[in-house]
Amino acid sequence: MSTIVIATKNAGKALEYRKMLAPHHIEVKTLADFADHFNINENGKSFEENATIKAQTVMNQLHLPVMADDSGLVVDALDGRPGIHSARYAGDHDDDANNRKLLAELKNVPMEQRTAHFHTTIVAVQPNGPKLVANGRVDGHILKAPQGENGFGYDPLFYVDEINKGMAELTADEKNAISHRGRAMREFMNKFPDWWQEQ
Ligand SMILES: O=c1nc[nH]c2c1ncn2[C@H]1C[C@H](O)[C@@H](COP(=O)(O)OP(=O)(O)OP(=O)(O)O)O1
Numbered sequence: 180m181s182t183i184v185i186a187t188k189n190a191g192k193a194l195e196y197r198k199m200l201a202p203h204h205i206e207v208k209t210l211a212d213f214a215d216h217f218n219i220n221e222n223g224k225s226f227e228e229n230a231t232i233k234a235q236t237v238m239n240q241l242h243l244p245v246m247a248d249d250s251g252l253v254v255d256a257l258d259g260r261p262g263i264h265s266a267r268y269a270g271d272h273d274d275d276a277n278n279r280k281l282l283a284e285l286k287n288v289p290m291e292q293r294t295a296h297f298h299t300t301i302v303a304v305q306p307n308g309p310k311l312v313a314n315g316r317v318d319g320h321i322l323k324a325p326q327g328e329n330g331f332g333y334d335p336l337f338y339v340d341e342i343n344k345g346m347a348e349l350t351a352d353e354k355n356a357i358s359h360r361g362r363a364m365r366e367f368m369n370k371f372p373d374w375w376q377e378q
């Protein structure tokens with residue numbers, strides 16, 4: 180069985196990846212499974228640069244195949260913000276503060292102008308092989324008040340256009356079926372067998 184390390188400190192993401200990778204017989208480890216301290220400096224200018232920084236930093240330390248995910252919320256009325264800065268938009272990984280700031284910034288913006296999408300770039304690297312890149316997005320609108328209890332991050336404020344439901348109203352399987360991360364993951368899995376052979 181292949182083992183891959185997911186370079187994430189986000190428990191919500193880790194859970195979604197574990198669920199998606201389980202049927203593929205790939206063992207998943209995350210940073211929490213190692214005693215090491217990982218000093219990851221997410222100072223890239225794009226989702227791909229940041230995902231590469233995360234994956235590369237951890238691979239250099241562990242010498243194992245590593246995948247990482249950089250993701251965020253891109254809001255059209257805010258010229259694409261918070262984008263790659265989504266985790267530190269208001270507070271540092273403070274989901275409630277981030278969601279409050281989003282509502283405040285969109286206070287007078289009518290529903291038809293509240294279009295947005297979630298984006299994920301997955302990057303996987305291995306000690307002696309090429310880099311694998313996969314992307315996914317899901318389109319929607321920013322709600323005027325939180326809706327639903329599931330998921331994490333900005334999910335309570337995101338309305339998924341194609342299924343007419345709030346992201347936080349979905350079960351884990353329903354979210355993975357339509358989400359930015361689920362879509363990136365399916366592209367990743369299509370490329371995975373060839374990439375794994377090349378190590
Ligand atoms: O499905 C999602 N549903 C809701 N919100 C989401 C989602 N996916 C990303 N997000 C938000 C959370 C965080 O504010 C930012 C990701 O930032 P990002 O740096 O990629 O992740 P992170 O710092 O939480 O964990 P890590 O870098 O260790 O993987 O976008």
Ligand SMILES: [Mg+2]
Pocket residue numbers: 221266
């Ligand atoms: Mg991060």
